[in-house]
Amino acid sequence: MPVKDWMTKSLITIDENDSIMRASKIMKANNIQHLPVMSKGRLAGIVSDRDLKEAQPSQATTLDIHEMYYLLDKVKVKHIMPKQLYTIAPEDTVEKAAGVMLKHNISALPVVGAAEQMEGIITKGDIFRAFVSISGIHQAELAIGFELEDRPGTIGAVSNVIRAHGGRLASILTGYEKAPPGHRRVFIRARDVKDEEALHKELQSKFKVLYFTHDKVE
Structure with a gap:
């Protein structure tokens, strides 16, 4: 940006x-x-x-x-x-x-x-606006956090599961802070998921899910 x-x-x-x-x-x-x-x-x-x-x-x-x-x-x-x-x-x-x-x-x-x-x-106010914008919070209320292995294909695998449930990705952010060696944290916002409970269960069965929540700016 x-x-x-x-x-x-x-x-x-x-x-x-x-x-x-x-x-x-x-x-x-x-x-x-x-x-x-x-x-x-x-x-x-x-x-x-x-x-x-x-x-x-x-x-x-x-x-x-x-x-x-x-x-x-x-x-x-x-x-x-x-x-x-x-x-x-x-x-x-x-x-x-x-x-x-x-x-x-x-x-x-x-x-x-x-x-x-x-x-x-x-x-700082301008920077807050920029980061809020790229976070996708105004486009999608469903926020999901993961701790994934740091290797090619892991984010794609998560994205495919979300899309299989009808979800559309609004943003993907990643970082290494507070992640153990060989891993990274991934934060996704999604919308239009058909069955969030079913999505949550499948994600938990395949990946380490840190959180699965709704939030929005009111």
């Missing part, structure tokens, strides 16, 4: 010399949590609502409200934005973007193209 298919393209930015008070107002007005920071028309960094909160005076401060607002209006965005800037390319995968965010404990990445121009921003 390329980042360009899931990123937010309508960019809202802020200049590095703007105040953090202005940054806070922009975030609230647009219901966003991240602002790319520009310097002379080029990307210089990114600031989050978390950065703004950490820059604000403690609740234990003796400053009155007017003094606090005065100080916040004097602090510039460039003074509080993280020094390290991480970016992603529009052709990179959503999976890579998720890995970069997880590794560096960040929740958004500016998307920068070959011409070094920012083309968008991808956030």
Whole structure:
């Protein structure tokens, strides 16, 4: 899944010399949590609502409200934005973007193209949307988990059993996390199964079934 298919393209930015008070107002007005920071028309960094909160005076401060607002209006965005800037390319995968965010404990990445121009921003929310989409939960309520031998043909064998019961596959996801050596976990969503009880019994007789359940987003 390329980042360009899931990123937010309508960019809202802020200049590095703007105040953090202005940054806070922009975030609230647009219901966003991240602002790319520009310097002379080029990307210089990114600031989050978390950065703004950490820059604000403690609740234990003796400053009155007017003094606090005065100080916040004097602090510039460039003074509080993280020094390290991480970016992603529009052709990179959503999976890579998720890995970069997880590794560096960040929740958004500016998307920068070959011409070094920012083309968008991808956030954790965008990544959630992407993974929910490929999970198939909106197309099929029947979710089945397996622990299968890691060899050619095992997923095909499972799929054939489901199809024999009239089922149509909405998604297939696999992974090696928490699977014993020589095995992998496979997660399938299916629909249009004629007799789910009969399918469940046949699958249990032939494979290790981790779960067989219905769920949907309400």
